[in-house]
Amino acid sequence: MSGDVLKLLIVDDEAPARARLRRLLEAHADVVVVGEAAGGDEALQQVQVLRPDALLLDIQMPGCGGLDVAASLPEPAPALVFVTAFDHYALPAFDAAALDYLLKPVEPERLARALQRLRERTPRPARATAAPPAQLLIPDRGRTHVVPVAQILWLEAADNYVVVHTAERAPLMRRTLQALLQDLGDAFVRTHRGAAVAIARVASVQARERGDSVLLLHGGQQVPCSRGHRAGVLQALAKAAPAP
Numbered sequence: 001m002s003g004d005v006l007k008l009l010i011v012d013d014e015a016p017a018r019a020r021l022r023r024l025l026e027a028h029a030d031v032v033v034v035g036e037a038a039g040g041d042e043a044l045q046q047v048q049v050l051r052p053d054a055l056l057l058d059i060q061m062p063g064c065g066g067l068d069v070a071a072s073l074p075e076p077a078p079a080l081v082f083v084t085a086f087d088h089y090a091l092p093a094f095d096a097a098a099l100d101y102l103l104k105p106v107e108p109e110r111l112a113r114a115l116q117r118l119r120e121r122t123p124r125p126a127r128a129t130a131a132p133p134a135q136l137l138i139p140d141r142g143r144t145h146v147v148p149v150a151q152i153l154w155l156e157a158a159d160n161y162v163v164v165h166t167a168e169r170a171p172l173m174r175r176t177l178q179a180l181l182q183d184l185g186d187a188f189v190r191t192h193r194g195a196a197v198a199i200a201r202v203a204s205v206q207a208r209e210r211g212d213s214v215l216l217l218h219g220g221q222q223v224p225c226s227r228g229h230r231a232g233v234l235q236a237l238a239k240a241a242p243a244p
Contacts (some may be wrong), residue, residue: 006118009052010036011043011069012083013061017104021056021083022160024111031115034179036160040064044072050179054079054099054118060086070098079121081114132185136164138171145171149184153201154223157194167219189236191215191225197233199240205233 008025010033012018018036025031034050037043041064043055055078059066070080085104099121100114136152138145147164156163157177163170173180181188181196190196197215204216211227225233 004030006031006115007034007050007053008032008056009034009043009046009050009054009078010056011038011040011061011066012036012056012058013038014058017058017083021106021111024106024108027108028112028115030119032178032182033176034182035175040066040069040072043069047073047078052078054081056081056083056102058082059084079118081118132187133183136173138164138173140171145169147171149187152188152198153217153219153221154191154195154197155180155188165221186236189229189233191223191229191233193226195223195225197223199236202233202237205230205237 006028008031010018010021012021015038018038022033022036025033034052035046037046039061043057044064046052047055055069057066057069057080059082064072066082066084080098081100081102082098083102083104083106099117102110102114132149134149136145136147136149138147147166147169151166153165153167155177156165158172160174160176162173162175162177162180164173177190177194177196181190187199188196189199197217201217201219202215203218205225206214206216208214211230213225213227213230213233215223215225215233217223
């Protein structure tokens with residue numbers, strides 16, 4: 001567990017199963033879903049980048065299955081909670097050092113007990129706090145966009161993706177907005193449930209009716225700001241150094 005937050009990676013080749021787990025996890029305030037993977041190979045790549053505390057891991061998947069993932073995890077390995085429709089994998093799952101084993105459809109109470117086991121497990125040595133990345137690598141249909149963080153204007157949530165807006169392009173990154181903001185640090189502030197802005201790019205804050213606002217960026221773009229996030233935005237602007 002990283003500090004007071006439990007960082008989870010959901011791995012399942014079925015999108016409805018991933019969506020159900022995500023909905024159930026929303027009831028737990030200390031849980032952050034840092035990413036999702038639709039297969040074992042993708043999961044191993046995301047573990048290297050996202051460094052989750054634990055995986056909610058399906059066993060039976062095409063290609064690289066859950067047990068293959070468990071055998072291939074780097075050290076220090078995240079904790080494992082297997083989530084499967086088949087009870088006959090229980091023995092090999094616990095042989096793979098699984099902390100728990102959940103049967104689909106996952107019940108909220110059973111998931112809560114598994115999360116408590118994750119919270120109580122012997123903590124791993126604390127990792128050094130990573131510096132915010134200088135650039136984002138965003139795969140897109142056989143190519144990888146390299147997006148310098150300094151060029152990002154604002155971020156827009158799109159289900160389990162984030163639209164990364166720059167002056168010239170807006171690639172789609174497979175992350176949640178919450179998880180991406182944790183990586184990017186204090187240079188960005190959430191302006192809305194589904195949006196965040198680079199603080200240094202804000203030129204002005206214009207009030208609207210009912211307490212909402214719109215942020216005008218130096219390049220002319222407009223970003224919505226809800227009433228509930230306005231005070232946090234103004235506080236972040238007051239503390240920020242002026243843009244270079």
